[in-house]
Amino acid sequence: MSMEPTSKPGEIQPSEGSLQPTDSQIHAISNLIAWADEPEYPGQVDQEFDDSDNQLIQVSLGIASGLFYALQAKHFPTASHSLRVAKMCSRWATDLELEPFQRDQLEVAALLHDIGKMGVPDYVLTCPGKLPAEEQTLMDRSKEIGLEILSACCDGEEIIDLIRYNFAWYDGSRGNCDRKKDSLPIEARMLAIADAYDSMTVDQIFRRARSKDRAMAELVSFAGTQFDPELVGHFCELQSRNQSAENGATRHWLRVLSPDEANKHWRLNQAGVNLSRLRATSAYQDSLVRHIHDAVIYLDLNLAIVGWNQAAERLTGINRETVEGHQWTSELLGLADQQGRSLSQKSDPVRQAIMGGAQSMTRLSIRNADNKFVTVAAHVVPVIGEDGKAIGATIQLHDTSGMESLEEQIESLHYRATRDPLTGLVNRAEMDRSLAEMVDRHATLNKACSVIICDIDFFKKINDTYGHPAGDEALIVFAKLLETHARSADVTARYGGEEFVILCPNCDGQSASSLAEAIRAELAAIPLSALGGKSMTASFGVTELQRGDTADTILNRADRALLQSKEMGRNIVTQIGGGLSEPVIGDRRHWWHRMFMSIEPEVLLKRAMKTRVPLNLAVEKIRGFVADHRAAVSEVKEDSIKMVIDGESLPMQRRSSDRAVPLILDLQFSPITAENGSQHTKVQISISPRRNRDRRKRDAIERARHILQSLQSYLVAYEFVDTTVATIDEGTSWWSRIWGRSKSGESR
Known part of the structure; x- marks a missing residue:
């Protein structure tokens, strides 16, 4: 059905069946010619569009004029720039004598090349200085927005291609286009030059206008890279000649005033319509997202x-119809971190997802439907288009308020289960677990760690004299002092009664002893009101991890050091054990060869070692080894000792159901005199299983190797190649007296 067009003041209507101008058209032509006769000055900014401008836009765009007027309403300077570029391109096309259809397409492309800025937020368009990175991303995105708008209403790809290739550099170095140099449409190369020239010669909000000569010099400097050098030369020549090509250009603008001609580029393009890029593309997907348990929010590139x-409606109490199409802000939901602090642009995960393409999952608090703040797990994911650029973001909010309450309860239960109720320190069970973990980790990495064990001197006397409440206060004061001095990685535990333990990872024996001494000195100087202003003292035992140690052996050695402190008068720090730093010299053969160097079939390991201490001191060290490994001495001869280790405290148990392999250690001693006259001791060590037919020989060998390393650490011994054993004629009574005295001194 055809409709007769109605006339409006100043509007041009064609005569039916003819393209000859009517009286109203002649009036419009005279106005346009008057406009064409006016000189154009670089740097001039249009304050408003006159009738000739509006008629010119309508003649060129027809029904698509609404796009241009929408851009004018959005950002007037951009619309003015587009109109000036269109006039400039039209005159230049006339001078180059381009084909009429080329001039038509160039004029339309020039008018609409910045149409994508309608999708850029106002605060970006009006920014007076250099744009930040995230705002520059929005500005760059305007190119794709403009092409998307035109793809929905432009009939044909020629005009869209002109705008797309307008942003491409002539040499192909920028613009991410598939063409370069002469393969680019000549209209696109012309539009790029005119666009840049007008931008430089007009005042911008972010910089002042450049002179005409300087702008042309800038074009020349980029000829061959950004711009076509031949077209740059022609454009500069045209500007220098200042010849009047306006009449020809104006005649071209008014060549045809028929709406049919103006509208031939435009129709509704359903294939190009993409107004719901971020929405689900099928009923199944839409139903899934709409009925999912978690709140899901979609945002486009402009938030x-x-x-x-x-x-999302249930969680926030806000209906979809109320918010869709509106701008997202963190204040909409009262979005804040878990401490209730408002989010800055740097800490806002939504902006980071859109501007920086960063995916994040974090705990936040929001205002729910009951106007109460609840904790949510916010998963923010950028949505990436087919071109690899961000086109928006999705926000998934999961209410974790119930889970957080459960986590707090579990954490509270775990704290109570692992803490001593009186002092607040780690309890015995948690200390045992931490000790085993520390020893295993540091032995594997061959790094030093230490154990400090201490107890309050004469604690029973405090209870008997001042009462049990005073004893409790003494324990609390001592525990706080230990925590104050302990490092952040240390584990401070109440071992039982008045005994306390400090586990010191990555700490050698000397550093641990210094720590213990600092605690001891400060404790002795603190007056306690519960003790009538008197102070209390404590004794300390310190040891460092040695080769072959287990959690039991290192703790037993620290306990022996504490016992020595008490025997020497209390209120002192005693350190025993050489640690991992003892040099191992002598036999350099491969450990595999030395491990299996056996003489008799039933012997697992056999070694010869030397220690730089006399025989009686070596016996003292063996006494500590027996105590820490809970060994049972089965035989003592004039030059040897034999003991049995049941294996319960040994490492290498792969499962809790594994039975330990009992081992027999046979040590033969020989005193030797060094070249400097000092007394050393040679030790021949033989380790074998208690049962010769034990089928678990592989485990037994591993355990024997750990025992050998531990024994070497206790003796501070080194291996050597000579395996002969000298005869000792000291007599049975001498050896028995030394070993008997060593055993009688053992009280723990």
Whole structure:
């Protein structure tokens, strides 16, 4: 059905069946010619569009004029720039004598080349200085927005291609286009030059206008890279000649005033319509998102809300119809971190997802439907288009308020289960677990760690004299002092009664002893009101991890050091054990060869070692080894000792159901005199299983190797190649007296 057009004041109507101008058209032509006769000055900014401008736009764009007027309403300077570029291109096309259809397409492309800026937020367009990175991303995105708008209403790809290739550099170095140099449409190369020239010669909000000569010099400097050098030369020549090509250009603008001609580029292009890029593309997907348990929110590149599912309505109490199409802000939901602090642009995960393409999952607090703040797990994911650029973001909010309460309860239960109720320190069970973990980790890495064990001197006397409440206060004061001095990685535990333990990872024996001494000195100087202003003292035992140690052996050795402190008068620090730093010299053969160097079939390991201490001191060290490994001495001869280790405290048990392999250690001693006259001791060590037919020989060998390393650490011994054993004629009574005295001194 055809409709007769109605005339409006100043509007041009064609005569039916003819392209000859009517009286109203002649009036419009005279106005346009008057406009064409006016000189154009670089740097001039249009304050408003006159009738000739509006008629010119309508003649060129027809029904698509609404796009240009929408741009004018959005950002007037951009619309003015587009109109000036269109006039400039039209005159230049006339001078180059381009084909009429080329001039038509160039004029339309020039008028609409910045149409994508309608999708750029106002605060970006009006920014007076250099744009930050995230705002520059929005400005760059305007190119794709403009092409998307035109793809929905432009009939044909020629005009869209002109705008697309307008942003490409002539040499192909920028613009991410598939063409370069002469393969680019000549109209696109012309539009790029005119666009840049007008931008430089007009005042911008972020910089002042450049002179005409300087702008042309800038074009020349980029000829061959950004711009076509031949077209740059022609454009500069045209500007220098200042010849009047306006009449020809104006005649071209008014060549045809028929709406049919103006509208031939435009129609509704359903294939190009993509108004719901961020929405689900099928009924199944839409139903899934709408009925998912978690709140899901969709945002486009400009932070406009384009999706809001039912779970989001339930969580926030805000209906979808109320927010869709509106701008997203963190204040909409009262978004804040878990401490209730407002989010800055740097800490806002939504902006980081859109501007920086960063995915994040974090705990936040929001205001729910009951106007109460609840904790949510916010998963923010950028949505990436087919071109690899961000086109928006999705926000998934999971209410974790119930889970957080459960986590707090579990954490509270774990704290109570692992803490001593009186002092607040780690309890015995947690200390045992931490000790085993520390020894295993540091032995594997061959790094030093230490154990400090201490107890309050004469604690029973404090209870008997001042009462049990005073004893409790003494324990609390001592525990706080230990925590104050302990490092952040240390584990401070109440071992039982008045005994306490400090586990010191990555700490050698000397550093641990210094720590213990500092605690001891400060404790002795603190007056306690519960003790009538008197102070109390404590004794300390310190040891460092040695080769072959287990959690039991290192703790037993520290306990022996504490016992020595008490025997020497209390209120002192005693350190025993050489640690991992003892040099191992002598036999350099491969450990595999030395491990299996056996003489008799039933012997697992056999070694010869030397220690730089006399025989009686070596016996003292063996006494500590027996105590820490809970060994049972089965035989003592004039030059040897034999003991049995049941294996319960040994490492290498792969499962809790594994039975330990009992081992027999046979040590033969020989005193030797060094070249400098000092007395050393040679020790021949033989380790074998208690049962010769034990089928678990592989485990037994591993355990024997650990025992050998531990024994070497206790003796501070080194291996050597000579395995002969000298005869000792000291007599049975001498050896028995030394070993008997060693055993009688053992009280723990």
